[in-house]
Amino acid sequence: MERKEIFEKVVKILTPHVKNQAALASVSDSTHILDDLKVNSARLVDVVLAFEDEFDIEIPDEDVDSVNTVGDCVRLVAEKLG
Amino acid sequence: MPAEALSFRERAQLVIQREVGRLLSPLWVPLVVATMRFGMGWRIEGLAEARRAYRELWRGSPHGVIVCANHLTMVDSFVIAWALAPPWWYVLHYRSLQWNTPEQENFARTFGMRAAIYVAKCIPVRRGGDRREVGRVLARITWLLSRGEAGLMFPEGGRSRSGRVDAGASTYGVGRIVRALPGLRVLCVYLRGDGQETWSDAPAPGERFRVRVEPLEPKSDHGGLRGSLEVSRQILAKLGEMEREHFDARR
Numbered sequence: 001m002e003r004k005e006i007f008e009k010v011v012k013i014l015t016p017h018v019k020n021q022a023a024l025a026s027v028s029d030s031t032h033i034l035d036d037l038k039v040n041s042a043r044l045v046d047v048v049l050a051f052e053d054e055f056d057i058e059i060p061d062e063d064v065d066s067v068n069t070v071g072d073c074v075r076l077v078a079e080k081l082g
Numbered sequence: 083m084p085a086e087a088l089s090f091r092e093r094a095q096l097v098i099q100r101e102v103g104r105l106l107s108p109l110w111v112p113l114v115v116a117t118m119r120f121g122m123g124w125r126i127e128g129l130a131e132a133r134r135a136y137r138e139l140w141r142g143s144p145h146g147v148i149v150c151a152n153h154l155t156m157v158d159s160f161v162i163a164w165a166l167a168p169p170w171w172y173v174l175h176y177r178s179l180q181w182n183t184p185e186q187e188n189f190a191r192t193f194g195m196r197a198a199i200y201v202a203k204c205i206p207v208r209r210g211g212d213r214r215e216v217g218r219v220l221a222r223i224t225w226l227l228s229r230g231e232a233g234l235m236f237p238e239g240g241r242s243r244s245g246r247v248d249a250g251a252s253t254y255g256v257g258r259i260v261r262a263l264p265g266l267r268v269l270c271v272y273l274r275g276d277g278q279e280t281w282s283d284a285p286a287p288g289e290r291f292r293v294r295v296e297p298l299e300p301k302s303d304h305g306g307l308r309g310s311l312e313v314s315r316q317i318l319a320k321l322g323e324m325e326r327e328h329f330d331a332r333r
């Protein structure tokens with residue numbers, strides 16, 4: 001799967017949890033999920049589980065610790081997809 | 083982050099923190115309990131049963147105990163510790179005094195506060211902060227529990243904003259710790275004051291608490307994050323059940 005396609009799917013999954021909708025207009029790899037998009041930290045778990053379902057991958061819970069930005073999500077999913 | 087990923091320096095820091103607290107425990111543990119008992123005038127109903135259950139679980143557990151509780155005020159961890167054992171027990175069995183993870187913004191603002199929580203077996207965490215930092219705190223707690231220490235976690239991840247246990251809270255930290263340490267004992271604790279309608283900073287003076295305790299063996303067939311979340315939710319479901327029993331008993 002192309003990186004661009006992963007990026008678009010990641011943003012789509014994040015969108016319902018985003019409180020700062022204005023930040024979505026300029027979303028990039030460096031966009032911070034909690035600080036910029038204002039996603040509730042408790043909802044981050046739901047987001048990661050949605051990645052598992054969408055991309056049919058399993059993410060070890062330790063890997064959630066490395067997720068801070070949209071780019072981190074894309075990298076994590078790309079790694080799991082091999 | 084697995085507990086074994088802690089560096090030698092991190093492990094040494096935790097051992098030193100524990101020893102400093104232990105050496106000072108004959109002073110600070112009775113002082114904290116006396117403040118709650120005589121200064122604030124708090125009382126706890128169900129103390130004998132809670133303490134018996136904690137002692138039994140503690141004695142039968144070589145791999146540590148994790149206490150999982152509902153969360154209404156910023157001082158819950160102190161009240162819960164008092165509910166589970168008398169001060170002299172903690173001084174004699176210092177491992178059984180629970181480590182906990184207070185919110186950094188509430189408890190680590192000044193040097194005095196940082197010193198106090200350092201002595202009181204606390205590892206501050208910034209909830210909603212950098213996931214790596216949160217992961218390191220979980221790894222520290224996991225390592226301590228693997229050494230036979232006790233820990234206290236609030237599976238909701240914060241004070242219950244509705245005033246009731248949020249069984250749908252999506253936290254996974256407790257589940258991660260439980261899954262990482264096979265044989266770890268889990269004790270669910272429900273504590274609530276008669277005057278506590280909802281969450282607050284601290285219970286009112288003269289508050290009368292009621293405490294319920296129940297051991298639990300949460301399990302999950304899932305791996306990864308899903309497994310940790312499922313374990314956390316089983317614990318939350320038990321706390322929700324204990325909450326219903328609490329209110330049923332008061333009707």
